[in-house]
Amino acid sequence: MEHESIYAIIVAAGKGTRMGTDIPKQLMPYEGSTVLGTAALKFASADNIDKVIIVSPSDGSLDGIYEKIVRDVAERAGTGSGTPVIVRGGKERSDSVKAGLGECLRLAEEAGNDPGRTIVLIHDAARPGVTEEIINANIDAMETCRAAVTAVPSVDSVRMTAEHSGKYNEKIAGNSSFSLKHSITYPIMNSNVVERDRVYMVQTPQTFMLSDIIKAYETADEGGYKGTDDASIAEFAGINVAIVQGSVSNNKITYQEDIPMTTRVGTGYDVHRLVPGRDLILCGTPVPYEKGLLGHSDADVATHALMDALLGAAGMGDIGRHFPDSDDKYKGIDSLKLLAEVKNMLGDVTINNVDITIIAQAPKLSPYNKQMQDNISRILGIPCSSVNIKATTEEGLGFTGRGEGIAAIATCAIEGRF
Ligand code: MG
Secondary structure (H helix, E strand, O other): OOOOEEEEEEEOOOOOOOOOOOOOHHHOEEOOEEHHHHHHHHHHOOOOOOEEEEEEOOOOOOHHHHHHHHHHHHHHHOOOOOOOEEEEOOOOHHHHHHHHHHHHHHHHHHOOOOHHHEEEEEEEOOOOOOOHHHHHHHHHHOOOOOEEEEEEEOOOOEEEEOOOOOOOOHHHHHHOOOOOOOOOOOOOEEEEEEOHHHOEEEEEEEEEEHHHHHHHHHHHHHOOOOOOOHHHHHHHOOOOOEEEEOOHHHOOOOOHHHOOOEEEEEEEEEEEEEEEOOOOEEOOEEOOOOEEEOOOOOOOHHHHHHHHHHHHHHOOOOHHHHOOOOOHHHOOOOHHHHHHHHHHHHOOOEEEEEEEEEEOOOOOOHHHHHHHHHHHHHHHOOOHHHEEEEEEOOOOOHHHHOOOEEEEEEEEEEEEOO
């Protein structure tokens, strides 16, 4: 059907924390942005979308964060759809969708467009893996169909349970020859095989003519039908819904593990002056020498460089910010303790490897290499094989060459969800 404009509603009104975090899942970090920001960006930067409407929680608790997200999306999208519009949602998901549809109707009327010729794609914020290909497949389907739903064929074989999930089948329990000693209940499989080639896993976007889906929700409300998604509402109202090809990358993010890990690297550099009357400590190891490094803490230059590398990789600033030398708490402190604090601050990340280069004319450091490696490996909780420590001179050149100080450079790679 000929259309006049195309809107995308992104439903992000949930405050659910099924992921076991304090942050709603749509605000979890994803691809350098958030789950919601990434999903919104996909639509905002798609050539065929005229406007993106984001539905926010009804209580306004996330308004400030959402406003920041839409500004960021508008900046990065760089197309004609402009800044996404935010509207408050309702109590149930269906109320939130209706709020989004109301805004679409307002926009269509404002532009002088016919709601019967206005396409609306409804998408869950928890699917940031949506692609422009999927968006266009939905729009293309609307040339010949009245509604479209994104779905992927089931790869697993599918069965129904004999009863609703969680109910133990008493008859089978009664037939078993052993007695039940605990209260775990198992759903029992129905013997009927569901034909796999007819089973699809439903995703979003789900796409409709604006006037159709508004009317379908009214019909469902009148009939007391709740439905599970927008396509089921359309189906209830007698609209045929075409299935278009989705992708497993468009799967819903429900648990933290659903968010892909990414690798980041960091570098650190530090210098301390060599003076008489101080101990020389490198990577937590005392090295016998006529001089030691001057500093507020134990002046462990190598550990300091490593801490900066780790903080850098995590985008968390530097050690000066976290452990200011104006704070007496850190006077003479064992830098390995600070390294342990940095490791804690990183949270749920994997440290893949660290590589430290100590630049000193003297003393010879190779006899202490193993101990230094052991210390770092112990504090970071990573294998010794992931900790590389090396030393070099600068051929008598510069301040290290003249023995005025020691410098250290560190690099690390970490893996996490950023
Ligand atoms: Mg330092």
